Amino acid sequence: MFYYDDGLWIDRPRFAIDVCRGQRAAFISHAHGDHIARHGLTYATPITINLLQHRLGVRNCIALPCGVPHDLPGAQLTTYPAGHILGSAMLLVSGAERLLYTGDFKLSPSATAEPAEVPRADILIMESSFGDPRFRWPPRETVVDQLINTVGEAIAKGVFPVIRAYALGKAQEVTRILTAAGFAVTQHPVIAAMSAIYEASGCSLGNYDVYRTAPETPSALIFPPRTQKAGYYELPTRTVRIAVTGWAATFGSRHQLDVEHAIPLSDHADFDELLQCIDMVDPKQIYCTHGPTTFVDHLRSLGLPAQVLGAKTLA
Ligand SMILES: [Zn+2]
Numbered sequence: 217m218f219y220y221d222d223g224l225w226i227d228r229p230r231f232a233i234d235v236c237r238g239q240r241a242a243f244i245s246h247a248h249g250d251h252i253a254r255h256g257l258t259y260a261t262p263i264t265i266n267l268l269q270h271r272l273g274v275r276n277c278i279a280l281p282c283g284v285p286h287d288l289p290g291a292q293l294t295t296y297p298a299g300h301i302l303g304s305a306m307l308l309v310s311g312a313e314r315l316l317y318t319g320d321f322k323l324s325p326s327a328t329a330e331p332a333e334v335p336r337a338d339i340l341i342m343e344s345s346f347g348d349p350r351f352r353w354p355p356r357e358t359v360v361d362q363l364i365n366t367v368g369e370a371i372a373k374g375v376f377p378v379i380r381a382y383a384l385g386k387a388q389e390v391t392r393i394l395t396a397a398g399f400a401v402t403q404h405p406v407i408a409a410m411s412a413i414y415e416a417s418g419c420s421l422g423n424y425d426v427y428r429t430a431p432e433t434p435s436a437l438i439f440p441p442r443t444q445k446a447g448y449y450e451l452p453t454r455t456v457r458i459a460v461t462g463w464a465a466t467f468g469s470r471h472q473l474d475v476e477h478a479i480p481l482s483d484h485a486d487f488d489e490l491l492q493c494i495d496m497v498d499p500k501q502i503y504c505t506h507g508p509t510t511f512v513d514h515l516r517s518l519g520l521p522a523q524v525l526g527a528k529t530l531a
Contacts, residue, residue: 217315218309218315218339220503224341224525226309229288231243232255233245234251234317234319236253238253238254238255239256240255241257241258241259242257242258242259243260243293243317244259244260245264245298245304245305245319245320246298246303246304246320247264247268247301247384248301252268253272254272257278258276258278259277260305261281261282261303262281263302263303263417264303264305265279266413266416267410270410280294281295282305283296290311291311292309293309293310294307294308294335296332297330297331297333298318298322298329299329300320300322300385301329301384302329302330302414302419303417304320304321306318308335308337313339315337315341316334316341316497318342318343320345320483321343321484322482322485322489323485323492323493324486324489325356327389327393328392328419328421329385329483334497335497336498338499338500338501339501340493340494340499341503341505341525342493342504342505343484343485343506343507344504344508346462346482346485346486346507347487347504347507347508348510349487350487351465351466352488353480353486354480359481360393362479363393363458363460363479364394367394367397367436367458370434371435374454376434376436376455376456377434377455378451378455378457379439379458379460380439380441380442380459380473380475381438381439381441381460383404383444384410385483387403387404387411388411388421389481389483390460390481391407391411391422391438392420395421399436400431400433400436401436402425402426402427402431402436402437403424403425403437404427404437404438404439404446404449405426405449406444406446407438407440408424408426427439429449430450430451437451437452437455439451441459442474457474457475457476457477458476458479459475460481461473461480461482462480462483462484464478464481490507494515502521502522502523503522503523503524504524505524505525512524
């Protein structure tokens with residue numbers, strides 16, 4: 217039904233899934249850079265198509281709105297919200313068996329992504345980036361309070377909080393949280409371009425400005441991580457640096473991320489949510505991708521039929 221050979225393919229009808237090299241036909245689960253390419257034909261949710269058009273200028277797309285089956289010769293495709301970023305989707309391929317590909321997903325709530333819906337399937341191919349017991353997110357209210365308090369303390373001292381957040385997804389979620397808490401927010405232009413698509417898709421982010429030069433009074437500045445390519449803008453002199461990422465849950469992350477505050481606001485499932493997802497899908501076979509092999513070992517120790525997706529898997 218599918219095979220893996222340096223990328224994931226459904227074999228009948230043949231199309232790639234989240235392969236980041238151009239293919240004749242491919243499903244794209246969401247618009248993050250490591251999942252996208254210019255394909256001959258793209259299947260994706262309508263919002264992901266809007267984001268792809270902005271990022272890559274893709275044409276020839278077939279929109280798969282969530283919950284609406286799309287018939288192809290030999291299989292039916294249905295998308296389900298993945299809860300990762302706006303427009304992100306899981307893909308259910310119903311043919312001889314039911315195969316669910318999760319893509320990046322999160323079960324717990326997000327300020328901006330549609331809540332995840334998880335169907336049952338025979339074969340589960342799951343993203344498991346945080347498949348280690350070290351990664352258990354604190355309650356969401358705790359993390360949101362930590363963000364709001366850190367930003368509030370900086371502004372009260374006349375210092376600009378600079379929040380480093382991925383330009384697509386995390387930056388918009390942080391914006392929504394901070395504008396809802398009454399803070400003035402200023403976004404790097406790369407982020408503002410993505411935010412405009414969120415707003416046009418009906419996901420309101422509140423009032424925010426676009427950064428050109430430092431505002432006169434401190435506001436929350438939302439900038440991409442240094443690892444993401446973006447135009448250079450001079451920051452104010454007095455800043456406090458904040459990272460928002462699941463990796464903040466690990467010891468020493470502040471030092472590694474080169475920030476004063478690391479807040480574990482993640483858009484991925486944590487260890488417990490990965491197990492919860494398996495419970496919901498109730499699959500006969502599990503393939504894990506993007507995560508530690510120890511997660512597969514853990515699933516096997518629980519008696520679950522799991523293996524790593526990779527090195528020429530065939531099923
Ligand atoms: Zn992603």
